[in-house]
Structure formats: structure tokens, C-alpha cells
Amino acid sequence: MELVLSAGIGVLTASGVWLLFRPRTYQVIIGLSLLSYAVNLFIFGMGRLRVNAPPVLEPGGAGGLLTHTDPIPQALVLTAIVIGFAMTALFLVVLLASRGFTGTDHVDGRE
């Protein structure tokens, strides 16, 4: 489990970083999205991987880390997903505006 997921995180990071260095804005936006998957999974993984552990409590009861999943990384990642969407949207619009102004989709605004 752990090995597979960390390999996945590694590949997502590598693809993201590679795209970050590319000259086209669209490549950078895809790269950032890939990186944000990697980071989200990484944070999620900090709570350790649990298969079939209950994520919600029994009504009236209290839980512990032995029986339940770790809620903190999940809460962090949940908002990170939404903020990641906002970031993608903002970057996409900046990309479009820059393309409209400069006539090119190069990251520097000129070829």
C-alpha cells in the first residue's frame, strides 16, 4: 500500500516539476494541478493509510486513533482541494489575460 502510494506521489511530483519548468503557460497550469494532487496525497498520507477504518463516529461515542481514521490531514486536504481549484481558476484567467494582452502563451509574455 504505502510503497504504491509513495511511488504514485513521486511520479506525480516529478511530472509536475517537469511541467513547471516548461515555457508554455498551459503546461505550467497542468503541472501545478499535478503537483497539488501529489501534495494533497502526501498530507493525507501523514495520517497513515488505513483500509476500512470508520471515518465517522458512532452517535454518542468518542473515537480514538486506534479505531478511527485520522481526521486532521483529511480536514486539511479537504480545504486544500477547494483552494487548489480557486488557484487553478485564477491562474487560468491570468493565463488568458496575458495571452490576450501579449498575443503569446509563453510564460514570459514574449517568445
Add this chain to the structure above:
Amino acid sequence: MDPSRSCHFGKIEGNGHIEIAATLLLILVLAPFAGSLVAICIPAHKGTASAWLSGCIALFCLATSAGLYPIVAANKVLRYNVDWLPEFGLNFTLRMDGFAWMFASLVTAIGLLVVIYARYYMSANDPVPRFFALFLAFMGAMLGVVLSGNLILLAIFWELTSIISFLLIGYWHHNANARDGARMALTVTGTGGLCMFVGLMLIGHIVGSYDLDAVLSSGDMIRNDPLYTTVLILILLGALTKSAQFPFHFWLPHAMAAPTPVSAYLHSATLVKAGVFLLIRLWPVMAGTDQWFWIVGLAGLSTLLLGAYFAIFQQDLKGLLAYSTISHLGLITVLLSLGSPLAAVAAIFHTMNHATFKASLFMAAGIIDHETGTRDMRKLSGLFKYMPITATLAMVASASMAGVPLLNGFLSKEMFFAEAIETHKYNLLDTITPYVATLAGMFAVTYSLRFIYSVFFGPPPQDLPKTPHEPPHWMLVPIYFLVFSCLVVGVIPAWTIGPFLHTAVQSVLGDATPVYSLAVWHGWNLPLFMSLIALVGGVGLFFIMRPYLATSIEGPPFFRRLEGQRIFERVLVTLSWKWARSIEMRAGTRRLQPQMRVLVAVAIVAGTVTLLSQGFKPANIVLRNIDPAFALLWLVGMVCAIGAAYQAKFHRLAALVLLGGAGLVTCVTFVWLSAPDLAATQLLVEIVTTVLILLGLRWLPKRIEDPDDPEMMTISTRLRRLRDLATAVFAGFGMMLISYTVMSREMPETISSYFLERAYREGGGTNVVNVILVDFRGFDTLGEIAVLCIVALTVFALLLRFRPATESLEAPEQQRVQNAFDDDHPDRKKGDSIAEYLLVPSVIMRWMFPVIGMLAAFLFFRGHDLPGGGFAAGIAMSIAFILQYMAGGTRWVEERLRIHPLRWMAIGLLVATATGLGSWVFGYPFLTSHAQYASLPILGKIPLASAILFDLGVFSLVLGATVLILIALAHQSVRAPRAQIRAAAKLAAKENT
């Protein structure tokens, strides 16, 4: 459920009325700031109203301060304390003892007089309310400096005085001199202030507290600390720059570009006295050492002499007063350097005296400028006939400045001479002090006489811009008052100023308070002879130099070339322009790619170095317990990621699909690993993101080069790519190692258990993730939805100004084919094909609206107990809207639905904030939640925690933001044809003409 921030008022010893008095301290500091806020709102043409307001505030502050006198006179220290960040020793402490009282009274009394004066001085064409707003703010900052009972608070108010004095000096910002003078004052005093800040923090480090009382009682500890010299130099840098001591004196004459009331206030009683204030305040703990004697003494003595010498050669009235101020500040500094209690008494006394005569002289100079139109002493002469009252007042004040007997300036100067003769340390500096003092006294007589003689006596003035006459009566009133106090204090000091001075001195010196006499006549002694020599010599010097001064150019001979200003400007240009630019040329780039490479490289190096230095050992890779299905899933995920990276340049759609594939794998991973909340959110966000990027795709340019043409690749390009690939692989491999190592370790005890235990008991929900989001860490969530809101608004604003590239303007190929088909067939109207296209799916999509709405409601209501919640529900609901746009087109939807995403966002933010504020009504900290269950028909039992209201705000905001972003982008396809029509019309118009 945030831990509450306790905010209690510190204990004040004593009975009730002292407690009230302590609260008055707070009012004393806050009232000017409040008045400043009001004044800035007064319209520019209602200058008189702002003057009245400022006058009332100043009078109120003066009265408050006067009312507190009986308490400080009884040698009590008033304290007002609010815990601010007590963990860091940072409290909002105000403290008033006799010395602080004396300064507070000086600041408010002279403030009141200057307000009266400024009311008549300022022209109706100036933005007068702004002047008074800044003036009041400055008064508040100055009161803050003198009343601070905490070193950090003192530094804050100190910086405030620097900043507001910058604004005041640059008040006439259309004037280049004012701008330069203001900037110079800010740069010099601001830099000094930063040094002082470091010094104060070091004192806090040595003493272990920033509290002024604690600091004042640990003098030996500070003086014996190895850091003492460092602290001393840093603090002196602050105090000496502020008090315009040599070699930092050059900013003060340039600050004379300010309106005269500003100079009268800042350069007599307040700004420059702040440095002296700090020196006196810290005198009991820092003075008396050799370092103190040499640094302070050398600075003071050279300032005393040079200031007086330069003052003689000024042609500008205010310039003369400025250098005289520098010199008098030097006198006070010398007194403080001596380290004897008697000298400290003289310093405090002279601080008061200088404030009174110098303020009145600045006001007189302002009147002369106001009524004649010039301040140049070569043009002015014989004004006594035109303005006898002003002339008489100015004469008395400048006699006091020169140290003529029976005036207050004489008394403190005598004390200075007496102290100068005494031997404090056996060294050269101490030996020459009396001679330098006499010489400076002589110069003071010369420039004082020059001020009077050249302006008021001699032949009638020629070619003045205005015909001189007496100013309005009320402009003279402040000067009457000040000159009267010079006289009264000079004649009967023990009965007038005596008790106040004693209170101030006692609070600084405590048990070390010496016996001193305030008598006017001490008999024939050495100080009196020194005064006589200075008087006679000064008068003689003036008459020798008069012919030269009548026509000479500004500034003293030889020294005028050595102007501090020029050196200062050269340093500034070198630092902030030449060096900065050469660094930028060498190390900077405006290209994004190198910046990205540096960023990632630094991150990698920082991570690697930290890990290796902390003894990071990667876990052994074990190939057991691998679920083949999970491995297969991630095989697909990795292929998707690599494929997206490979295709993103030329096959954008393919890359987007592959990116979506990677996102889905992430989503399934969340399901697999028991995180249903994340999976739901991820899936919904994935849909929205894909739609969003799809909307943007059409505005991107077509491919411009062949992807795999080997001719296009030079060797350097290949090398660069290879380097990037190596970096990427290294980063990926590193992330893999770290995550594998962490994930294969045992889980340590974290705060997660806290949330798991309390989620139901205190938060009233079983879905711990949601309870954390809307309850335990509700404040964080509030911040995050605010960010989302800002991003959506930014996107909206950016798209409002969006101008697509011309080649993307025409309709997409598919639309053109469809329209051509309609045109070719006479039985079809234009647009039929588009309407019929995807008819069945679009009907289904329309029907999905209520279904998705229901799903969103479902997600929302179960959120507190089961996976779901405001975030997921908001995004789900926004998908319902996007589907309508996709099914019917923008126009079709907007003819039928009124969509106000901006309002939804506003309502969401308001509801979330109001829920938080609501807990205040019940006396709980911000965002405390209350939980209860309620039974509703059909829906059954639902949790009715107040957190659900908060979640409703989250829902509304997320929905609004997502819909706003998508619609704004989708609207571009409607605007583009319009832009096309406009462009065509413009072209046609051009052809017609």
C-alpha cells in the same frame, strides 16, 4: 470552541479613584487618535471646524493631564495595563510618573497653543482638515511615547512619530523641498528608530522583561552586562538621530520646509525632544559609564558648538531657529552625558525652557513670513515700526534663548555652566567642556541678537512681497502666553515651575535627587562671569560680523561645502540605485523559467540538507502486502501523470483528459483509504476544474511548431531539458522516499485524538472532519472561504477587462460548419443545428437540475454526521448550474434564470461571520458553536448545531464563487462575437472615410 483569549485589566494598586485615573491615561492617549479619525472625515473647505475639534481635543487632553497632577505629585506612579501578548512580555502598558506628566503637559499645552496659532496661519487653499488630522495623530503618538510603560510599545509609538512627522513635514507635497525634507527626516529618524528598537529588545533580553518599571530597577544589571556597549550604541543611534545630534543633525534644517506651526510643534516641544526624553528616561539605568560619557558627551558638545556656529550664518529665519534648536538639544545632551544628578536636573529644566521660548520664536518667525512674504534676513529690516507687539514678544523670547538674566533660559544656562565647571571625569573632554560651553553661549548671543536686529531694526524694508502689519490678534495669543511664562519662570522660578520640576526630577532620580536651588541670584560666581563673557563677547562678535552677514550667502564659510544633505543623498543613490541595480543586473532575471528553477532548486536543497543533517534514514523498502488492484490503479495513475506531462504542450485536450485520469485515481485512493469526504469533494472539484479548463482552451493559440522536429532542437535546448528532467526525477524520487518513510512508521500521538474524543461530545457531530472544519477550526475555515471569495472576485475583475487575441475571435470551427449547413438549406433557420445538436443529452441535463439540487441538499444536511458538508454541497450545486449552461447556452439560461453569484458570496460570508459574532451575544468567544438535534418532518432527525448555520455560509459562498468563476469565463464566448461585430464596424467606418 477556540481557546478563549483572556483579556483582563491589570491590577492597579490603591483605591477606586486611582483606577479611574489610570483609565484616564488610556483616554489621554486615544483621544487624539480618535479626533484625528474624525478630522480626516471633515470636508476640505470646513477648515475651521477641524481647528475647533483639534482645539477641543488638545484642551481636553491638557485638562486630563492637569487633573492627574495631584497623583503624580504625591510620587505615585499611575499604571494602566491590558494583557496583549503576555507570553512574549508584550503588554499594552501606560505609565505616568512625574517626568512623563511633565512631558505630557508640555505636549498637550504647546499643542493647544499651536492649534490656535495654526487656525489663523493656515491658508484656506490648503487642505486644512488633513493638517489637523495629522497634527492630532502626531500628538497622540507623542503622548504614547512619553506614557508608554512597555519598551516595545514605546518603540511602536516612536515609529509612529517618525511616520506622522514625515507626513507633516511633507504637508505641502507639491513643493519639492518639502518632499525631500520629509523623506530625509523619515530616513534618518526611521533608521535610528530601527536601531533603537533592536537596542530596546536587547534591554528586554538582559532584564528579562520589557516592562519599564522592571527595566528602571535593573540599572546595575544593564550596566554590567557584556552587551552594554552594543545596547548603548543602538539606543543612542535612535535618540541622537531623533534629537538631530551631530553627525545626524542635517535633517532638521531641511524639515523647515514644513508649515511653521509644524516646526513650532515638532522642533520645540515634541519630535526632537523625544530623543532627549528617551535619554532622560533611561538615564538612571544607562548613564555614568565611560562609554556613555564619551559618546553622548562628544555628540552633545560638537552639536552644541557647531549648531550655534552654523546658526549665526543662516539667512533664513527658520534656518537660524533650526540650528539654534540643534545647538540647544546639544546642550541638553551634554548635561546628560555628565552623569551627575544635578546635571540631569538642569537637563530636565532646560528641556522645558527651550520648548517655551523656541515655540514662541517659531511662531514669531511664522508671523513675519505670513505678513511680509519672506523669511530672508537680507530682505527684512526695520519691522519694529510695522509690528511692535510681535517685535517685543520676539525680543523677550530671543533674549531668553540667548540666556539674558531674569528669563527662564538664563536659569538653566547658569545651571549648565555650573555643571560644566565641575570635574566629573579626569579627561580631555571634561576639561574643555567649560570653554566650549562659554564659546557656544557667545554664539547663542550673536545669533539671537542677529535674529532681532536684522528683522526689527535698521532702515525700513525695501521690495517686500507684502506690506507688513500686525497679525490677527489670536495669532499673537499663544505667543503672549509662552513669553509670559518665560518671564514668570525667569523672575520667580521657585514659585512657578519649582514644584512641577521637582516632581519630574524626583521621578527620574528617585533617592538620588540632589539639593538644587532655583534662585535667580547666586552671588558673584564663576557661572555668572561665564554668562557675562558670553553676553559681551556675543554682542561684540555680532557687531564685527554684521557687515559680512548683511549680504553673505546662506551657510557658514567652508562648512557650507560639507553639507550633510549632499553626503546623505550620495549614500542613498549609491545604495538604493547603483548597487541595487548592479545586483539586479547580475543576479536578477525577469524570465519566469529561471526563477522557477531557482525556486525548486532551493526547495530541494533546503529539504535535503535539513533531512540529512537531522539523520534521515529512508525506511527499507518492503515488497509485501501490496494489493494488486491498488497497484494496478496507480499504474494507471502514473501513466496518466506522465502522459499529461508529455502531451501538455501540443495536445492540450489529451493532457486535460489525462490530468482528469490522475485526479480520478486520487479520488479512488481516498475512497480506498477510508476518506469518503475527500473523495466526494475531489470528484466534484475534478468535474468543475475540467469544465473550467475546457472553457479556457479555446482562447489559447494554435500550435506554432512541429513537436518532434529534431532540427528545432539545439544542443543547449537538449541539455536544458535534460537538466530539468534530472531535477524533476530527483524531486519525485525524494518525495517518494520521504512519504514512504513517514507512512511506514508508527503513528505518534497527535492532537487528532483530542478531536476524535470531543467531536461528538462538544461539537455535536459524528463526522469528525466536518466538525473540525465548521467548529473546532471554524476560524481557519472562515479565512479560507474569504480567500475563495477574493479569488472569485479577482477572476471576475480580470475577465471584465479581458480582450481576447484577434485570431481567437471568430466562431469555433464546429459552429461555422453548423451555420453553413443552415445557410445551405432554405428550410432551416440560422441556429437550428446548434439547438438540435445534442438534443437528447441536453434535455437530460435540464432535468438533472432538481436532482442535483436535491443531492446538494442531501450532502449539506448530512454533513455534520456523515460524509458531505458545505464545501461538497456548494460545488455539487454549482455543477447543476453549469449543466444548464452546457445544455442550453448562456443566453438561454440567462433568459430564464436570474443568477446572482456575487450576492450569494456576500450572503455566505455574512452568514458565516454573523454566526461567529452570534456567540459573542451569549458571552462566548468568536465562533463558539452550540449543538442540538431537532426532528423535522420527512428529513428526520437532523443536527441543529449553530455550526450548521456556519456551514450554510460556507455552502453559499462556495456555490457563489464557483458559479461566478465559471460564468465569467463562459460569458467570454458571448462577448467575443460582440467584439467581432465592433471590430468589423470599425473597419467598415475606416473604409468609408
